[in-house]
Amino acid sequence: MENKDPKSIQDHLAQLAQGKPTSKKLVFDPRTQELVLVDAKAPGLSPDTVTADDPTRDGFFCC
């Protein structure tokens, strides 16, 4: 099931940042330019969607 709610997405990012396990996966849908939370094992995503979790999991450099 897709979830585009900003608060849910921010909570997901926070969970990842804190190294907590999550059953969701964050993807970017280029058609709508939205970030979308989906079940990690969900099939049938649009072929254009890209996983947004990995780039965020890589971390951000500062400073």
Added chain:
Amino acid sequence: MGWTSQQSARLRLEMEILSRYFPSFVLKDSIIPGRAVVEGTMRSNAGHEYLVRLRVPADLPNSVPIVEIVSPVLRDRFGHPLVDLGTSYPMHLLKPENDVVRICHYSASHWSPNITFSKVLLKVRAWIEAYEGHLDSGFTIDHYLPHMEA
């Protein structure tokens, strides 16, 4: 001196990828290395728009591109302009120039020439969502986006 043929090919490839993933982004001032920028609008899931500028490095693809949020003027939860923070570790900000916020995304030591503008912009897209989380919650952006390992 202009772009080398390899750099021109890389720029074409970058724009081809962006046309698929971030189609609002266009290349400007592309003739002169060091002045070229890729600019476009990102919209958060809450519907707020941000004008984002990626400065194409003159030594493309060997350096980390600078990414700026040109508009709106970004403020923290308390109304203070983010540029006033200068370099900010918890907010993932580099030292601003010309009163424009610069996002820290990759370090030079983590940069690889095979990283595309599209991947950089995907990180910026996540930064924007985290920024709006900061506005709602007061948590700094590194609450949502971790730091790179040294």
